[in-house]
Amino acid sequence: MKPERSKNDPEPVRNVLQEWSVTSTLPPRFAENVWRRIEDAEHAEAPASNPTLWILLQRWLTATLPRPAFAVAYASVLLITGLGAGYWHARVDTATWDKALATRYVQAVDPFQNPIPN
Secondary structure (H helix, E strand, O other): OOOOOOOOHHHHHHHHHHOOOOOOOOOOHOOOOOHHHHHHHHOEEEEEOOOOHHHHHHHHHHOEEEOHHHHHHHHHHHHHHHHHHHHHHHHHHHHHHHHHHHHHHHHHHHHOOOOOOO
């Protein structure tokens, strides 16, 4: 099957690209420097002998968050946890307020009721 010619790549441009050649030379010790950088990068990524829990968590999240299904699940768990914590905190505050208001009401209705210190 013959590849289709794209409209963005006309024939004159193709001819010029086929005739083009590089005449400059590589810098001295280019190959040696490339291999040295590769070795340095491999050693830099070597795992620590005793990684901390935070580093392990970071590596796990870095590896799993790019997957859309996990990212949605992670965001959902965080959202539900936040909503649950907010609901629990609101219930505690509401119970405290209800108790304080009930005490004040009883004191307002019964003048002989001993005031409870706050």
